[in-house]
Amino acid sequence: MLKRIERIFVDVAALATILLGLLIFADVVALNVFAAPLPDTIILVRELMVIAIVMPLAAATTARAHIAVEFVTNFLPARVVNWFVVFGSAFALLALSPLIWAGGKELLHQWSNASVFYGDLNLPQWPGRLAFVIGMSLAWLRLLVMVVGDAAMALRGQEIDVLGH
DSSP states (O other), rough: OHHHHHHHHHHHHHHHHHHHHHHHHHHHHHHHHHSSOOTTHHHHHHHHHHHHHTTTHHHHHHHHHHOOOOGGGSSSSSHHHHHHHHHHHHHHHHHHHHHHHHHHHHHHHHHHTTBSSSSSSOOOOOOHHHHHHHHHHHHHHHHHHHHHHHHHHHTOOOOOOOOOO
């Protein structure tokens, strides 16, 4: 189930990236041909970038595709590395928690106040906040599943596949 949701989120992020490119292209053409930019392009680009970056976080976490520094752990036994992996994921869980809480708080604030961006279109502010909270929450859930699975493997003495094969 998580993999299917992650796949959908990656597809949404890819669509957001395509829309980003099209929007920027259309804005440049409108500016150079008609001497007038498209309305609220900067706001739309900023909000689409949130979707493009945050939505695929859970899939990147599943693939263990985050940046890792391994020059020290490469010299350690697999048992020790396993516990470093568990520690790193648990630490990430703790680090994401206040971000999700603050994002949720901001989402509720924007929703309850019906806040809009200042611009020609008066776009609401809550959709980008919602995308942030959903994307980060799915990444947090994936990390939780990984911490439990990795800790179980470490306790059994099995080597954790840190390359995501």
